[in-house]
Amino acid sequence: MTRLEDRQTLLETIHEAQAAGARLEPACALAGIDARTVQRWRTTDGTARDDGRPDVTHPRPAHALTEAERASIVAVANEPRFAEMPPARIVPALADEGVYIASESSFHRVLREHGQMNRRGRTRPARASRPPSTHIATRPGEVWCWDMTFLPAFVQGQWFYLYATDSAEHAAHLTRRTALAEGVHASPTKPVLHGDNGATLKATTVLAMLYWLGIKPSYSRPRVSDDNPFVEALFRTAKYRPDFPVKGFADLDAARDWAMRFVAWYNNEHRHSGIGYVTPAQRHAGEDKALLAARHELYQQARASNPARWSRQTRNWTPSGAVTLNPERETADRAALAQTQLSCSIGAPAFPSRPGNSRPWSGTKGMGSAEPPGATRSAPLGASMARMASTGPSP
Numbered sequence: 451m452t453r454l455e456d457r458q459t460l461l462e463t464i465h466e467a468q469a470a471g472a473r474l475e476p477a478c479a480l481a482g483i484d485a486r487t488v489q490r491w492r493t494t495d496g497t498a499r500d501d502g503r504p505d506v507t508h509p510r511p512a513h514a515l516t517e518a519e520r521a522s523i524v525a526v527a528n529e530p531r532f533a534e535m536p537p538a539r540i541v542p543a544l545a546d547e548g549v550y551i552a553s554e555s556s557f558h559r560v561l562r563e564h565g566q567m568n569r570r571g572r573t574r575p576a577r578a579s580r581p582p583s584t585h586i587a588t589r590p591g592e593v594w595c596w597d598m599t600f601l602p603a604f605v606q607g608q609w610f611y612l613y614a615t616d617s618a619e620h621a622a623h624l625t626r627r628t629a630l631a632e633g634v635h636a637s638p639t640k641p642v643l644h645g646d647n648g649a650t651l652k653a654t655t656v657l658a659m660l661y662w663l664g665i666k667p668s669y670s671r672p673r674v675s676d677d678n679p680f681v682e683a684l685f686r687t688a689k690y691r692p693d694f695p696v697k698g699f700a701d702l703d704a705a706r707d708w709a710m711r712f713v714a715w716y717n718n719e720h721r722h723s724g725i726g727y728v729t730p731a732q733r734h735a736g737e738d739k740a741l742l743a744a745r746h747e748l749y750q751q752a753r754a755s756n757p758a759r760w761s762r763q764t765r766n767w768t769p770s771g772a773v774t775l776n777p778e779r780e781t782a783d784r785a786a787l788a789q790t791q792l793s794c795s796i797g798a799p800a801f802p803s804r805p806g807n808s809r810p811w812s813g814t815k816g817m818g819s820a821e822p823p824g825a826t827r828s829a830p831l832g833a834s835m836a837r838m839a840s841t842g843p844s845p
Contacts, residue, residue: 457491457498464488515552515560522551523560534572537561582677582776583668585642590734591632593775594665596645597681599689601705602698610705612688621650622659629663640664644775647672677776687720688712725770733770742767 452460460481467477478485493499515523526532532540537557544551552560561567569575587593600609625643634640643665645651651667660667670677688694691712699705721727728738749764 451501451503454498454500457500461488461491461498515556519552520560523557524564524566526551527557527561527566580671582671582674583644584777585644585668585775586772587775588772590736591634591637592639592641593773594628594641594643595678595681595775596643596651597678597685598646598648598650599685601709602696603705604698604700610699610702612685612705612709619655621653621656625656625659625663625665629665634663634665640666642666642668644668644670644678646670646678680775684716687716726767739769742769 460483464474464477464481467480468474474488475485478488491498526544527537527540532543535543537554541554541557551557558567585593596613598611598613601612602608603610629635632641640663643651643660645668647669650656651669657667676682693708695704695708699708717731718729720729722730722733725733726738726742728741732738732741746764746767749767753760753764
């Protein structure tokens with residue numbers, strides 16, 4: 451509703467515009483109202499008419515519930531047999547007895563007016579899910595990820611744990627070793643360790659170690675399977691490797707041996723699609739910029755030697771920027787990416803114009819990722835664990 455003062459101001463302004471030669475409809479369109487609205491607001495003497503809707507007396511509908519029916523609804527809902535039932539169950543129960551008082555919505559409305567729309571029974575009310583924990587990694591070692599998966603055995607129903615962190619002592623020892631290997635004690639900013647809601651990561655021993663190291667714990671939401679996507683993508687890569695034994699491992703030693711070989715391959719040989727097809731070890735060491743710049747230079751030379759074969763720009767070899775774990779909104783990504791240089795390390799644009807074309811191409815093209823940019827140096831199942839999974843730039 452528009453206040454009377456605002457109506458008077460608008461009518462005066464439109465009247466001045468009409469006096470200056472403007473027509474009514476263009477003046478109303480400029481003011482953001484319809485011409486018929488102005489005509490309705492004006493009284494016979496030209497002043498503004500107040501909105502009469504708040505003072506309207508609405509007649510009681512003829513089919514409204516009577517006071518006796520409303521009292522009957524309250525009395526029935528307060529019967530001992532319906533003490534723990536909501537209206538959704540009270541109304542069908544009455545219908546089975548051949549009794550109809552009012553609809554389910556009328557029960558809700560009357561009970562709400564009497565302050566009796568509280569949760570019935572001993573069940574707890576549903577809790578709203580909290581937003582996911584959002585963390586942005588702009589350099590190696592800022593966000594760590596922690597999780598566990600199962601490896602099948604020959605015996606059906608028997609499994610081996612990949613990332614054997616099922617004991618608090620082992621988890622605390624792994625955290626301390628990883629912090630020492632990554633130089634967390636000398637880093638001005640401490641990392642975030644994101645994991646599930648399992649008992650291991652919430653154990654007092656682990657929390658005390660994290661507090662001592664200055665590492666902030668972060669947890670996935672309960673019963674949400676995709677709050678730790680980088681580790682889940684890592685597990686998917688592991689279990690779809692050609693050498694993964696789909697029929698299971700013979701014993702624990704076989705599972706450990708395969709896991710160690712997989713970690714070595716993933717970190718040092720696997721060219722990750724989400725980080726420009728460099729290995730996670732190269733990304734972690736900061737060698738990716740020089741490698742991608744060399745690829746960019748090679749493609750520029752190839753295009754210069756045979757321009758007819760290049761109808762558009764060369765391939766995008768721009769280094770990956772900041773990585774967000776569970777982005778809550780697009781602005782978080784944009785704010786982080788705004789701080790990242792989007793050109794190659796050679797100082798030239800990643801997409802210079804074709805020879806003979808003075809206008810550079812202004813678009814950008816994503817690398818695409820079959821798996822999120824993240825890697826691990828964790829050797830599973832025992833003391834051979836070296837590093838935990840790390841989100842984004844850290845391998």
